[in-house]
Amino acid sequence: MNVSITINGTVYERDIEPRMLLVHFIREELGLTGTNIGCDTSQCGACTIHMDGRSLKSCTCLAVQADGREITTIEGLADGDNLHPMQEAFWDNHGLQCGYCTPGMIMASTAFLKDNPHPTEEEIRHALEGNFCRCTGYQNIVKSIKAASEKMGG
Amino acid sequence: MIGQSMTRIDALGKVTGETPYPGDINLEGQLWLKMRFSDRAHARITAIDTSQAEALPGVVAVFTAKDVPVNEYGLVIKDQPVICGPGSDMPGSDIVRTYMDCVAVVVAETDAIAAKAVKLIDVTYEDLPAVFDMEAAMEDDAPQLHADSPNNIICHYRIRKGDMEAGWSQADVVVEGVYETGYQEHAYLQPEAGLGYIDEEGRVTVIVGGQWVHEDQEQIYHALGLPPEQVRVIYPAIGGAFGGREDMSVQIVLALAAWKLQRPVKTIWSREESILHHHKRHPMRIYSKWGATKDGKIVAAEAKVIGDAGAYNYTSNKVLGNTNLMVTGPYEIDNVHVDTYGVYTNNIPCGAFRGFGGPQGAFAAEAQMNKLAEALGMDPVEVRMKNVLREGSLLTVGTPLPKGVTIPQVVEACAEESYWRRGDGAWHLNRPPQPDNPALRRGIGFACGFKNVGFSFGFPEQNWATIELHGGAEIEEVIVRQAGADVGQGAHTVFVQMTAEAVGVPVEKVRLLTHDTAKTQTSGSSSASRMTFMSGNAIRGAAQQALQLWQDEERPAIATYQYKPPKTTPYHPETGESEPNFAYGYVAEAVEVEVDIETGHIHVIKVVCANDVGVAINPQQITGQIEGAIVQAQGYAIMEHLISNEGKIQNPFLSTYLIPTVLDVPTEVKSVVLELADPRGPWGARGMAEMPFIPLAPAITAAVHDATGVWFDEIPMTPDRVVTKLREHGIGIL
Numbered sequence: 001m002n003v004s005i006t007i008n009g010t011v012y013e014r015d016i017e018p019r020m021l022l023v024h025f026i027r028e029e030l031g032l033t034g035t036n037i038g039c040d041t042s043q044c045g046a047c048t049i050h051m052d053g054r055s056l057k058s059c060t061c062l063a064v065q066a067d068g069r070e071i072t073t074i075e076g077l078a079d080g081d082n083l084h085p086m087q088e089a090f091w092d093n094h095g096l097q098c099g100y101c102t103p104g105m106i107m108a109s110t111a112f113l114k115d116n117p118h119p120t121e122e123e124i125r126h127a128l129e130g131n132f133c134r135c136t137g138y139q140n141i142v143k144s145i146k147a148a149s150e151k152m153g154g
Numbered sequence: 155m156i157g158q159s160m161t162r163i164d165a166l167g168k169v170t171g172e173t174p175y176p177g178d179i180n181l182e183g184q185l186w187l188k189m190r191f192s193d194r195a196h197a198r199i200t201a202i203d204t205s206q207a208e209a210l211p212g213v214v215a216v217f218t219a220k221d222v223p224v225n226e227y228g229l230v231i232k233d234q235p236v237i238c239g240p241g242s243d244m245p246g247s248d249i250v251r252t253y254m255d256c257v258a259v260v261v262a263e264t265d266a267i268a269a270k271a272v273k274l275i276d277v278t279y280e281d282l283p284a285v286f287d288m289e290a291a292m293e294d295d296a297p298q299l300h301a302d303s304p305n306n307i308i309c310h311y312r313i314r315k316g317d318m319e320a321g322w323s324q325a326d327v328v329v330e331g332v333y334e335t336g337y338q339e340h341a342y343l344q345p346e347a348g349l350g351y352i353d354e355e356g357r358v359t360v361i362v363g364g365q366w367v368h369e370d371q372e373q374i375y376h377a378l379g380l381p382p383e384q385v386r387v388i389y390p391a392i393g394g395a396f397g398g399r400e401d402m403s404v405q406i407v408l409a410l411a412a413w414k415l416q417r418p419v420k421t422i423w424s425r426e427e428s429i430l431h432h433h434k435r436h437p438m439r440i441y442s443k444w445g446a447t448k449d450g451k452i453v454a455a456e457a458k459v460i461g462d463a464g465a466y467n468y469t470s471n472k473v474l475g476n477t478n479l480m481v482t483g484p485y486e487i488d489n490v491h492v493d494t495y496g497v498y499t500n501n502i503p504c505g506a507f508r509g510f511g512g513p514q515g516a517f518a519a520e521a522q523m524n525k526l527a528e529a530l531g532m533d534p535v536e537v538r539m540k541n542v543l544r545e546g547s548l549l550t551v552g553t554p555l556p557k558g559v560t561i562p563q564v565v566e567a568c569a570e571e572s573y574w575r576r577g578d579g580a581w582h583l584n585r586p587p588q589p590d591n592p593a594l595r596r597g598i599g600f601a602c603g604f605k606n607v608g609f610s611f612g613f614p615e616q617n618w619a620t621i622e623l624h625g626g627a628e629i630e631e632v633i634v635r636q637a638g639a640d641v642g643q644g645a646h647t648v649f650v651q652m653t654a655e656a657v658g659v660p661v662e663k664v665r666l667l668t669h670d671t672a673k674t675q676t677s678g679s680s681s682a683s684r685m686t687f688m689s690g691n692a693i694r695g696a697a698q699q700a701l702q703l704w705q706d707e708e709r710p711a712i713a714t715y716q717y718k719p720p721k722t723t724p725y726h727p728e729t730g731e732s733e734p735n736f737a738y739g740y741v742a743e744a745v746e747v748e749v750d751i752e753t754g755h756i757h758v759i760k761v762v763c764a765n766d767v768g769v770a771i772n773p774q775q776i777t778g779q780i781e782g783a784i785v786q787a788q789g790y791a792i793m794e795h796l797i798s799n800e801g802k803i804q805n806p807f808l809s810t811y812l813i814p815t816v817l818d819v820p821t822e823v824k825s826v827v828l829e830l831a832d833p834r835g836p837w838g839a840r841g842m843a844e845m846p847f848i849p850l851a852p853a854i855t856a857a858v859h860d861a862t863g864v865w866f867d868e869i870p871m872t873p874d875r876v877v878t879k880l881r882e883h884g885i886g887i888l
Binding site: 031032033034035036037038039040041042043044046073074075077078083087088090091092094096097098099100101102103106125126128129130131132133134135136137138139140141142 | 166178343345394396424642823
């Protein structure tokens with residue numbers, strides 16, 4: 001099937017198999033490997049991206065369902081050399097260790113802050129329940145998101 | 155630079171997604187590899203027909219046992235065939251002993267073709283009797299897995315100290331328990347992946363995630379029958395490890411395929427493949443009996459430990475060695491009798507996992523200690539302070555610990571920073587109020603532990619570093635070569651900090667060369683809480699020598715240093731007498747839980763962890779390790795239930811094997827970082843990353859007992875188990 005998907009501001013037109021998952025389109029067709037695969041069963045959230053500004057686990061979506069949509073991946077979050085405040089916050093607050101969950105965490109939390117720019121710690125925790133981390137114990141991830149929300153005027 | 159929370163040197167690439175993990179790297183013309191695994195728990199393969207798979211368009215090659223030059227591997231004992239099946243001259247390699255054995259490898263133009271082809275391989279099995287219970291495996295008539303291990307016993311360690319009869323005769327109280335611990339799956343977020351290829355110098359090269367590049371290299375060249383210099387291993391970023399990448403997964407087969415085909419070959423395991431085909435934390439059954447005088451002094455401790463190694467050794471004989479030492483806790487006891495067995499079964503192999511046998515030992519030891527406190531009517535902190543190891547104390551193996559024994563200070567710090575107050579010369583617990591809801595019961599628990607830093611029991615321990623000082627009048631650039639794996643814990647950041655400190659330059663001048671056997675010498679594995687300790691000493695040694703050369707006007711000034719810590723010795727086969735370790739870390743934890751007696755859910759409200767790290771080289775990374783270890787240990791104690799039925803894992807997905815999410819973790823983790831220098835540690839640093847894992851499960855069972863009056867001697871304490879057990883005691887909805 002022919003699809004036209006905008007990813008990080010660039011329109012990609014491809015002829016793909018209908019069964020192809022969006023995450024495979026992103027990783028294999030486009031070589032954007034910042035979006036990670038951690039579980040294959042939609043638990044871990046390592047593949048979280050934005051579709052039309054909303055966060056989405058890209059393993060739960062067929063690439064054809066993204067036809068005509070706008071996708072942002074972790075590679076498209078920074079404004080050139082200027083990191084997104086969430087990226088800076090994860091860096092500054094030791095919000096990552098192995099880093100494999102980090103792109104998904106950052107994409108999930110940036111979308112969340114759009115809906116709720118002034119979250120409480122508990123709201124942050126609820127927003128992240130679909131993203132697994134095996135290294136940090138989550139404490140510094142929550143701290144990073146809190147710091148980003150404050151920096152962004154939250 | 156020591157003591158500063160420098161941000162991670164790898165953070166930029168990780169927050170932008172640019173950092174490649176093993177599955178992210180591609181080479182032109184690469185092929186895809188898929189492994190076919192055993193369909194039986196124990197069987198002889200009488201025939202293997204690969205013709206249909208080979209005939210599938212797009213299939214490039216199918217490799218079976220006959221294609222592996224030296225068809226054996228294993229981190230400690232080479233007891234596992236690389237590929238099981240007929241045609242190999244390695245005795246016994248035609249037998250599969252576990253579902254995770256590999257029976258064939260397919261290489262194809264695409265991943266999808268390879269996946270289709272592995273299913274077309276026709277394997278003829280002749281079933282053999284199998285054994286799945288570790289104690290049944292020790293019986294005389296049990297099926298034998300390996301010819302050289304009668305009764306399937308890999309190792310039997312003994313500790314014989316003092317006079318047991320005299321000890322029991324002094325005991326006013328005796329407590330006994332049978333403790334059962336379950337499997338634990340590492341569940342690092344990045345499933346195994348890798349890329350094999352021939353590098354520009356003709357070396358068989360594997361890009362993969364592991365914990366020790368030089369060990370991976372050794373196992374590859376051994377199996378391929380190649381000289382060491384013809385094999386190279388490179389790690390890109392590694393998506394977590396926790397001991398689970400210490401053994402081989404995709405390394406050897408990728409190397410084999412790339413070498414045979416002289417083309418790049420890639421593979422990425424699914425989560426299911428990862429859970430089904432790498433080792434686990436050992437389930438153990440521990441029989442324990444301790445006696446104490448009425449004033450709280452332990453006078454006798456007896457234990458029998460059986461650990462299910464699964465079908466191959468991996469690091470089982472080392473893991474069980476640790477449990478043997480730790481099953482009587484960080485206490486000085488005059489009369490001790492311990493027998494510890496590692497046993498082959500047809501279950502999935504078990505091996506290294508954060509704590510390395512320590513958590514199982516501590517689960518039994520600390521439960522025994524808490525039960526003793528109850529039996530004596532003493533406070534659990536108070537009774538510990540009467541028994542903890544101190545400077546000069548003799549271990550159960552008859553020798554003193556290395557200097558810098560700080561478990562008394564650690565226990566006191568944890569008590570003071572949590573729920574205890576000292577008064578009238580004794581320790582007193584201040585319990586927080588109970589919730590209004592009668593279904594919710596709160597309780598407090600305490601446990602402590604110790605853990606070796608570095609390889610134990612005579613294993614050759616070493617770490618190499620090279621420091622290059624470049625510049626003219628002043629040092630402009632420092633290159634440090636240090637192979638140690640950054641599995642996510644932040645080792646590379648600490649290498650840079652320690653190099654800057656040792657040379658006396660800002661961190662900006664330091665460049666690290668690492669993760670590549672072609673550029674570094676061995677560092678040993680990122681395990682045993684050893685990397686900061688070992689690499690720090692090597693970096694310090696190399697820096698001192700390089701600075702001397704710099705003063706002598708050498709440009710560049712280059713020095714290589716091998717750090718070797720004081721020798722350790724193995725257990726005496728009859729008495730266990732030994733000098734087991736050259737360094738230790740000490741830890742204590744207090745836990746507050748809330749048990750829902752109707753649903754069986756255990757909510758960990760707060761954990762206070764006191765951990766002596768010697769010197770906190772990077773405080774933020776230290777607390778990161780404490781917080782991460784606690785959550786992983788909480789999963790071990792409560793949630794993570796890997797179910798094996800006749801050797802087959804029943805829940806190989808993160809949808810069915812549940813690890814803690816952000817909503818499961820303690821509401822508060824309080825890290826109490828003690829800095830009581832280890833005289834042998836670099837700048838005084840101790841290893842610390844495993845320690846917070848060790849006492850958590852028994853601290854939680856103690857807290858659950860405090861809340862409900864019921865002892866849980868089996869983990870994980872899943873809600874169904876909790877409800878069942880509470881009902882047996884007349885608690886909950888009956």
